[in-house]
Amino acid sequence: MKSYRTNVMLCGGTGCVSNGAFKIKDALERELKKHNLENEVGVIMTGCNGFCAQGPVAVVKPDEIFYQLLKEEDAAHIVEEHFLKGRPVKELLYTPPAEKSPVPKMSDIGFFSKQRLIALRNRGMIDPEQIDEYIGRDGYKALAKVLTSMKSEEVIQEVSDSGLRGRGGAGFPTGRKWESRRKDPRTPKYIVCNADEGDPGAFMDRSIVEADPHSVIEGMIIGAYVVGASKGYVYIRMEYPLAVKRMRLAIEQAREYGLLGEDIFGTGFDFDIDIFQGAGAFVCGETTALVSSIEGRIPEPRQRPPRTTLWGKPVVINNVETWANVPAIINRGAKWFSSIGTETSKGTKVFSLAGDINNAGLVEVPMGITLREIVFDIGGGIPKGMEFKAVQTGGPSGGVIPASQLDLPVDYEQLNAAGSMMGSGGMIIMSRKSCMVDVARYFLEFLNDESCGKCTPCREGSGEMLRILERICQGEGRPEDLDTLEELGEAIREASLCGLGQSLPNPVLSSLEHFRDEYEAHINDKKCPAGVCKALITFTIDKEKCKGCRLCAKNCPQEAISGEAKEPHTIDQDKCIKCGVCLDACKFDAVLVA
Amino acid sequence: MGKIRPEDLEKIRERMARTINMREGDARARVTVHMGTCGIAAGARKIMSTLMDLVEERGIDDVVVTTSGCAGLCSREPMLTVELKGEAPVKYVDMDEDKTKSIFSEHIISGKVVKEYALAIGSERVG
Amino acid sequence: MSSNTGEKVGAVLVVGAGVGGMQASLDLAEAGYKVYLVDKGPSIGGVMAQLDKTFPTNDCAMCTLAPRMVDCGGHLNIEKLTYSEIESIEGEAGNFNVKIRKKARSVDPDKCTGCGECSEHCLVKNIVYLEPPAVPKIELEADDLSKVDEIIGRYSGGRESLLPILQSINTEFNWLPEGMLRRVAEIKQIPIEHILRLATFYKSFSLEPRGKHIVTVCTGTACHVKGAPRILERFERDLGIQTGQTTSDMQFTLEAVRCIGCCGLSPVITIGEDLYGKLSPAEAAKILERYRD
């Protein structure tokens, strides 16, 4: 980052933004340039200061001068008086209350302060069931701009320049995708929003649709105008009933306002959207399977090229988050968007943090942020101060990233290089309580189940890998199994038809790379270090800690625990089914798993 | 309202800006219950109905109770945002009925932040 | 019969002249056996010709198939019985008596060169006559029939309307009764086989009746690492059924689902429309008890 003599920390909290903070930023920058001060004074947007009532507010550092209730017109005055002549503008000054507020500010809370909201710009701020609230926060402004004053080529140029890449996983440049469909002479054309979100453990798309459905709709209409499409579908998983409901309502409201349907904004452009509900098949998230599903055919992926089509016609398929980014890019410009992020990955990415983490939830962060920041600063670390073991990114197609790579900046290329991938943005945090072999087995079980069965490498390969992993978890692993897994993985990756198969070995290969010792412990020592794989663990009671409260014995479904009240108990290993009930029941940590 | 034109957007925006920011109008406070799937699963509906009951019981007409989507911190749901006119919004986490009641009488009615339940004051950074 | 065992006959019958059948016939014929190659279609070759490429090698399908068809067609040891069906098989390994019905094709295969002229000039061209399969009568209560007709009526269009129709039936009845699927097939004029494939492809459909309360345990990644498998096991024990089954009193159906998008509250279960999160197996079991009548 460039260093400046003086920094204007302009509040970018939602309150200030809705009162025109961005306009003030532009005006300040304009004025600074006019006075050739742009290299001396920097204008930086910050998190909320907590003085929303006086917003927009700005703090000038290092002098700590606090301005309030700023207006666009004030910019010239401030620059001239304060930055040129060094005299703070008295009328705009504000003295924050001296006593410290007992409640921390949002900008002091790690979970919020490192986030930067673009796709989630309206989260928690608007009522998603009221289109007016969306419009109240600059909604459909980008659409109006596009329809009334921009040519398709210009929009595509803007999107391309912004560096926006698909947020559904593969990271294909969105502008390039649109351009190729725009040039396709066949009509009618279609727009699809992929809200299938099959990654188990991810919920970004659900949240966006539930919190701000209109941002997705607006993005889709812009996309439709650009490529010349007349019909759109939102493909939503059936597991998301609330998202379906809100999306349906949003579409109806948009129709009522004439934002969908014929002659949108009186410009003669027609476009409408329908909802298509999935029925529980992970592979339907893959584009060729998705279109087959809409067409009512068996949703098996097909060979590409030729390019994916819907009813033989061109179709643009983008992820929910991709669409939600589009209006923001049009409103604020490609330059702004591309100023965020890394060399190859621009903007922000929404991740869903889950698993063994204190602050589970949805976070939107600039690309290039490190995993450490996400896990510890935002996520607040692992519960009970346990040690971090690994993070699984990219869902079943991704891989595990161990603690040693926590400083990896998050972008498409870096994650690929680390043997994982961006995926749709699920992040599962694992502590020492998670067994890496079990997790790999879990993903293989999932993928084996979800493999559509069309191509042999994926169908048979996943089955074979699963059998080996199950064997290892059962304590019947053989030393040569690990090499076989690696070999199989390579073959499957090379030979599979669609993305599901091609990325299927990732969870196994990456955990083999980073946690080979755990596999070896299962195979050679017949031990599960994390205490997860049932066949390899035993439950015992620590005689020292047991107070003889009988709680475990009462709860044991097998009546495997015996002992007198107030005397240490014992577990009959022949009867124990390792259900773990005693472990949960014990208040004294006396049940040991080894 | 029927079909709108680009110029109508500005009108709606202005109208909404006034109500959203509570710069004008009768609303003295706005309470937002975050109702995404997680929020609802964690019990946001109950919080909502508790609030509605309280508003009705006391015959209050200057408090707006509204809903919104997920606020992001799913593990601390249900969440509630209370915003009094002229003050920064305050986010409350891990809500239940009793906490809602005390926040209602202390913060919404008497204007004192209930710091035991509050997570933070202010709003998030956008863009 | 027993006196016959041991006297092996030097001929082999291969049923089905697809690429596998042809290769088997060729290998056997090369090894000196007389081969009867039976296929119910009018020619050998099977369905591989319809494919573009084959997996996992991405080889061109025709390039694999054509040489075998030519070899099979010309092999002296292979007698091709196309447009034929097996009526009965008797005997045992080593000595079978097979009765084959050759359907009338009204072409002398010895003279036919396969030039295609006859087909070209045929007035009812290219329609191979196959016995229409018997359509089982649709068994439905009058109420159900009118309900299903109403659902089908909601969605116009052909195959693309199938998924919404199946979803509506599944939501309405909790499962997909066979009679209803047949009714859909009948009205939409879509083969029942296709409908069944769809119904079995997607996880959310059930072809068996389900209980009053559908209990789903999320086994998504987040829930998995937070202990969902133990909740599932607990439910299996408490309900006395396996995942995917329904209790005999039709009260509960236990299912596993891969993520319902509430990973922040993991582990999560749903019972009917109600969702519960951050559960231990014991807490989950208590909640389940509340739903028992």
Ligand SMILES: Cc1cc2nc3c(=O)[nH]c(=O)nc-3n(C[C@H](O)[C@H](O)[C@H](O)COP(=O)(O)O)c2cc1C
């Ligand atoms: C097996 C498989 C599952 C996928 N699931 C999803 C999904 O659930 N949601 C999604 O947006 N993209 C999914 N994708 C990626 C899509 O194929 C496609 O790349 C994406 O929707 C394109 O949109 P984008 O360019 O905006 O990312 C999946 C891909 C594969 C191979």
Ligand code: FES
């Ligand atoms: S993994 Fe269970 S809700 Fe997502």
